[in-house]
Amino acid sequence: MKKGIHPDYRPVVFRDPSAGFAFLTRSTVTGDKTVEWEDGHVYPVVDVDVSAASHPFYTGRAHTLDTTGRVERFNQRYGTRLPSDSKPS
Template sequence: MKKELHPGSYRFVIFKDMSNGVTFLSRSTAPSKETLKWEDGNEYPLIKLEISSTSHPFFTGQNVLVDTAGRIDKFKKRYEKKK
């Protein structure tokens, strides 16, 4: 295995899913200026995520509603001009 391939500065970081508010503690090298107090009483850097496995439709099994009516109207407008 190659030496010095992976960064050596891993530290504990809190990840927060901003879409549902779920937080979890993991290790990362991602930089952060914000901190948050964790359940163990220690403060850790905070990384905000737009989506994670707790809110992604693939992992939750919930389907995302698609605006099919809007798509149909858009399709009709586009091909109406060619008639």
Template sequence: MKEKLHPQVRQVVFKDISCDFAFLTTSTLSSAETIKWEDGKEYPLIKVEISSESHPFFTGKQRVLDTEGRIDRFKKKYGKK
């Protein structure tokens, strides 16, 4: 097997910045930022904007979107003339 072909897999912490939820998992991503986890060790920190803790599908809290307005704007821009 060729050496240095595969990315390094390491423990990282993903933190949902919208609801301050974090979880430890393995990933090939790296970051200059670190965070001290519950076990006392430091891990690279990857910030995400949405996770299962804040996504409407998993929380059951649906947001109301202006779908009619979006469709009308699309039809106006790309519709038949």
């Protein structure tokens, strides 16, 4: 790698304030705020809107659509097309 052209890759805390969830990882992202982590060191913190702790898919609060009724209504309205027995002459 060339020297001086890549951003710093350092420990950063990502925090989801709505869920009270935070994790420490390495990243190149910068943050203005800092936080003292469990190990006693101070790290930059980045607040995120959605994380695995608050996303409906991962928390089990996701809603699934009932597509069975939609398919039945479509078939009822338009019917099913059967192949024709007659061949064009």
